Amino acid sequence: MTGKAFLVGVGMTKFEKPESRDWQYWDMAREAGEAALADAGIPYGLVEQAPVGHCHQASTAAQRAVYELGLTGIPVYNVNNNCATGSTALMMARQFVASGLNDCVLALGFEKMKKGALGGGSGDGDFSTSPVARHYGVMAARHGFEMTPPTAQIFGNAAREHMERYGTTREQLAAVGEKNHRHSAANPYAQFQDVWTREEILASRTIHEPLTKLQCSPTSDGAAAAVVVSERFVRAHGLEERAVEIAGQAMATDTAESFASGSCVDVVGRPMSRAAARAAYEESGLGIEDVDVIELHDCFSVNELLTYEALGMCEEGASGKLVEEGATTYGGRWVVNPSGGLISKGHPLGATGIAQCAELTWHLRGEAGPRQVPRARVGLAHNIGLGGAAIVTVLRRA
Template sequence: MANSQRKSYVIGVGMTNFIKPRGQVDYPVMAREAVVKALLDIEKTYDVIQQVYVGYCFGDSTCGQRAVYQLGMTQIPVINVNNNCSTGSTALYLARQAVEFGIVDCALALGFEKMTSGSIANYYKDRTNPLDTTVSLLSETRGITNSPFAAQIFGNAGIEYCENYGATAEHMAKIGEKNHRHSANNPYAQFQNVYTLEQIKSSPQIFGPLTKLQCCPTSDGSAAVIVASEKFVIENNLQGQAIEIVAQAMATDSPDLLEKRSSIELAGADMTRKAAKQVYEQAGITADDIQVVELHDCFSSNELITYDALGLCKPGQAHKLVDSNDVTYGGKYVINPSGGLISKGHPLGATGLAQCAELVWQLRGWCTNRQVPNLKYALQHNIGLGGAVVVSVYKQAELQGKNNDDKTGWKRRFGYNPAIESRGITEQDFRKVCSKQISEYLLAAKL
């Protein structure tokens, strides 16, 4: 990193349950819960937040302001972010930049989504589709069917990987089985049922090798992450709970998208390769140093091709990781201990921040029945077609004045362990962390 950059740390996280999109909970309510939990995590009021980056894909122009004003109208910058499925991690990327380059000492990244049921559709028919190039290339290479568009993109990528390297549909089904099994220990997951491999394979076919239980659902939910400088961490005695963002990179599509006529490249693999290479160089590590990964498994086929793109295996050997059980507990890596998008859910604006929350809890040692042992480095991968990917590496902070680790810090801050128990917030929780400047009128109105 450049000398002008400072280190940045995640100091507080919070999230809601991810639920089916039935219109029962509005986005300000979801956002309030996530932010209140993140502030309870650092035992501070909203007044310490100096900038806010709010990610969502479905909503009007200033939903971000509406979401955070209820915590206080402190006149700080509130920036709305939309980067397709990588929206949440893009908000985090911007918050981290603001801290590392000395613009602020404490920033909030918030993400939420209130979605409609069913596959994501193109809502604006009177303007150019931002994925028009992707649509054209899909049509020219493998053709377009009536199946959901995203399933075709990622399903074709899986088919091509099988054709090129000898993987099979069974490998993708095993990934779906693993992630559903992992989510049984995640109280925030939209689905917590465990399925056999045969149940995964025999669920309704969506496209090509992909069955329903290998595809992420549409979801409602919210997540929040507070990022701070070393100065802020030490001044507020937060060393024990701080998790360092060791490296982070964002990449967009390369000419390979157009030139290779490849379904794997159409799914954004080269973006991932670029960002992964950058974070390993920044962190001074290799993929072999990683123990746990939260990976963007919108479809099981994308998890398969991403093992390769992240360098978790040699090129063309992703399916061998699956065969050797090196993607679950007891293996080389634990990939998607949260259950991933397939089982945890995928509210677009919140997904990247929920991934961060899981890895922070893992690095703090809070995850008990899904805890990854002997954890030093954690990696996050969040991708959106169109395109953007954010890859991040985290580790426990090594800071002056740090005493012990934070394995039991939840007792004081929450009274329960939020990594393994999901609870809502109370009015008392809200009042404890909202801005000291907020008026009784706003409290009563619950804006």
């Protein structure tokens, strides 16, 4: 990368329960895209390319969505990288700009989902054909394979191992859910805005022991968008007050370490999250000690704890104590998932990673309203997908 890239416009729809609103994916994409362009104060005609993330729509759904913004003939890319799809589209946009190829790129992500738990990626129920068959094979060798939702099962087993190895408690896992549901009460974009006590979270229906319903992210409909531009574009259009620099960004995929231990803690992505974080820190020249606000991939409460460790916020095994002591909420060392995170804000796969960066942009500009993190200057987004991909993005107020 020879140049800098900046976020100058972000937008998103409210994330909603599937089938709760009469809209199509192109409607939500238009809403998010128009919001991002309006935030940047530029017309769609200046956009040169558009990487667009989605997982559950047809192959050229990106074109169908982007055409709602204009018919300018620009290249449109359909991006699918499981739950890391949105951040993958954003990373592509950043690469187009930072390489000098383009001055203005729109990253867009959307998802129109079905009710109920996500499947295991096999499509036909035969997990031997799934892209994550290796991951489930590691789980099955140690824990067997039960008839609970497969993604909850693999993360639930990671939670069991963490509890056995480090003494992490059910109460500490529930503290993640309690924190994130409480944060979402101030977020008008969140799918859920109810506040739950730790006791209520523990008493909610068990999905896969020890994870209860209020510790699991829901399926969601929604979209998010970001306008990514060069330093030259920022100056030419007087966008200095809007600009947030993408100071570092890295993707890592599974390595031998992910599978060698036979542990679900590694299979669900802690090693690749650690690698992506290390590379993003190196590129940005910043470390976790410089970060003020974090949006991370809490698809299940245990993954928030695993990510604390992968990002270097604490030693391995100490993440339960970190959340229990209040270090990751307002008044603590960091504010993690001020949006409510995936657990409470929602998780439309193609939009999630971009929505995380929209939330961070608002905080770094001082525009997050009642959930504003005071004096926030550096933000970090972490987005992960099994199969696998982990992307860490470090944002800095320009």
